Amino acid sequence: MVVIDLLPAERRARILEQTRAQGSVRVADLAQVLGVSEMTVRRDLDQLATDGELHKVHGGARLAAPGSASEEPGFLRKSRLHQGQKSAVAKAAAALVEPGMSVFVNSGTTTFALARELRAVEDLTVVTNSPRIAQVFEDRPAAGGQVVMLGGVRTPSDALVGPLAVRCLETLHADVCFMGVHGFDIEAGLSTPNMLEAQVNRMFLEHANRSVVVADATKWGTVGLYGFAPLEVVDDLVTDTGLPESALNELEERITRVHRVA
Known part of the structure; x- marks a missing residue:
């Protein structure tokens, strides 16, 4: 089912929830599920990455590796x-x-x-x-x-x-x-x-x-x-x-x- 008319904070919370559940997510899949453009999803991923909630990768995002010496958690x-x-x-x-x-x-x-x-x-x-x-x-x-x-x-x-x-x-x-x-x-x-x-x-x-x-x-x-x-x-x-x-x-x-x- 496609989810529409979510506030940005609600949309990012759903993205983070799905990333935690699956370990990684794809921009195209998120755009379809959330009912928004891929550009909007990329902006959400940028913000979540800035906040230290996940790491962006080509075509999507993944959770940070726990305990990594190079992981830099967001504020x-x-x-x-x-x-x-x-x-x-x-x-x-x-x-x-x-x-x-x-x-x-x-x-x-x-x-x-x-x-x-x-x-x-x-x-x-x-x-x-x-x-x-x-x-x-x-x-x-x-x-x-x-x-x-x-x-x-x-x-x-x-x-x-x-x-x-x-x-x-x-x-x-x-x-x-x-x-x-x-x-x-x-x-x-x-x-x-x-x-x-x-x-x-x-x-x-x-x-x-x-x-x-x-x-x-x-x-x-x-x-x-x-x-x-x-x-x-x-x-x-x-x-x-x-x-x-x-x-x-x-x-x-x-x-x-x-x-x-x-």
């Missing part, structure tokens, strides 16, 4: 995961900030939650490579402060990266760097699936007096394709109580302070 998909843990981590990390500080905040869903907490800090200077995080501070309740947003090319995870972002960072320095990560691991250190994002993250860490990694416990043991720093460069790790005791012992040997929050 919206990541933002729906482990919200309680991210909120707890964000509140604890925000307590490390004092009025008048300058901070780097890289792109990520946990750092996005942190940005919401930092809105209450007075006279805070925020440097970020995330347009979403920059927008959080547009109507901040605290007095003073400024936001510096790096330029660059936008990735699926909402990070601005590339030569322009690197040039912007070359002359900037901050009191604290808050770093969200794709994964952290004893051997691999901090990592991301995106090569250009790894470059910018490395510079964030190098140009800050103190480095704070904010990551829920599910990131432990995850290794992205590109490592950008060993654990030893991290001053503080803020994570949740889901982190195993065995991991805590190993991490405390390499990181100055490990904070586990409920």
Whole structure:
């Protein structure tokens, strides 16, 4: 049966449902089932790919391979995961900030939650490579402060990266760097699936007096394709109580302070 007159969000939800059920879908088949043009289906697939819900392939789309080191999940998909843990981590990390500080905040869903907490800090200077995080501070309740947003090319995870972002960072320095990560691991250190994002993250860490990694416990043991720093460069790790005791012992040997929050 042909489905017609669906809103774009409803149409994309059906596309995603069918992709999950079958593993992959074809543009021509979707157009027939949904009663829309193939061009409309391609636009829907473009949006779903940007959101990190699926991967486009020739003639259609497929689900992302689970656990792939090169998979780069989209911001919206990541933002729906482990919200309680991210909120707890964000509140604890925000307590490390004092009025008048300058901070780097890289792109990520946990750092996005942190940005919401930092809105209450007075006279805070925020440097970020995330347009979403920059927008959080547009109507901040605290007095003073400024936001510096790096330029660059936008990735699926909402990070601005590339030569322009690197040039912007070359002359900037901050009191604290808050770093969200794709994964952290004893051997691999901090990592991301995106090569250009790894470059910018490395510079964030190098140009800050103190480095704070904010990551829920599910990131432990995850290794992205590109490592950008060993654990030893991290001053503080803020994570949740889901982190195993065995991991805590190993991490405390390499990181100055490990904070586990409920």
